[in-house]
Amino acid sequence: MSYKTRKFQLISGDLMPLIGFGTFQIRGQQLIKDVLNWALAAGYRAIDTAAVYGNESDIGLALKDLLPKYNLQREDLFITSKLSPSDQGDKACDAVAASIKNLQCDYLDLYLIHWPGASGVPTESEVNAKLRSASWQSLIKAKDEGLVRNIGVSNYTVRHLTELLNSSYGVKPAVNQVEWHPGCHQDDLKQLCVQEGILLQAYSSLGGTGNKNLIRDPTVINIALKLGKSPAQILLCWAVQQNIAIIPKARAKERIDANIDLDFVIAEEDMTALSNRKHERFAWDPTKVH
Template structure:
């Protein structure tokens, strides 16, 4: 039986002292303005205070409209929510600062709480092109300047491997990313990346927590180990997958559009027993990846 005590972390302290909610709402592929408005409404009502978007999602304007409309409805101020957006691969390098300002304009905000480099490679460069490294470092330099100037509360990266992180940290900019947002679920755990980020106080944030649901693949949600654990704890498979991450100090940003799923994904007041965690961890032997692969980027 699931416990009623709040066991999972509700916030993570980033390496610059900023508090980030442990559970946020992912908005990938939620593009219609009316749907965005409904989803944000459901989420705020359910207690979500973190919202994740990106320039390439094409919904920043709609999110901005939703925040402006709905925060007063719930007696909330801008400071009560945590907003993340990301630098598009097409804006890598010298355009990074201009791209950030465009995102602020779209979101109708004076700042975002977390700004990430979305991908280690540039949009128009082959993955193996060595210019990706220089472009990535220039983007990080621009993000560091934004942070130093107080224009953003924290900066980080997404889809970065250990090699990408090492290269960034060896550059002369001196700022360690606060967050690395990556694909991370029982089928794909990236253990060496997990250890590296722990060692360097980089918070891991998982996307694709439910596996390949964005491409209509429910294999992970239907996995016998996940299903049996859910039945044992009297919760849903989706809840099991989210708590599995949170128990390992990995933040989550599950995407949902239905109100019951939005609420369910934040109702995570239970702990997975050690033997069940072990069984879930063993699923990593499948090594199934659903999203884009950064490991091939120079």
């Protein structure tokens, strides 16, 4: 089966595309409509956004016009959004409803706690744990009410995830979305997710920006030349070849097309060479959040 159409069965039994379209830092009504138009044409059927991205309303407007164009129904898409750190706690269910209204849909396929901490709360404070616990209970309520089909987390470390799994709430997260690329991958976190049936989903697959972007890494470039692919395709394939979901973002049509065209195999020795890269985190660091 092609990676373009490959899906992962979540704990609920729902199927989630392994490759989704990320919308972080993509704003503006026309730009959103353009990139989603190209993404749907290329075969993407999962869209990832968040309350803090500030683009939910523009995505909702775009999909209202684009779904008929591609003869698609709402149920043909898998839509994810995320809880703002400012809404941690009992307000989480209301935040789900607000995202649904912005996106002009009746439900969300997946809703994630975006960050283990809360806005305005020191990272070392025990209040963070209490608020994310309240958020989870509120999201269980949203799930029970049919607002969201699956709930999960983002930026959770082994410690945060174990804390949640050891709670008495009885609902496991379906997904843990984290920074994941050859320079930042935690084998213990992956092992825990596989053990618990939780889909590990990568963001920042290409690393950082500027000189820290991994598409400039000599190992990545050499493997790309060997396979006749772009460095970005190598980095994305490195993840999906390990059954890790990805949500690459792009503004240009050719890159949107290339990011989902990953039907090739990276040799085991090259996979190892990529994985052995020096560890370097480029995005938020959740390890210090209590």
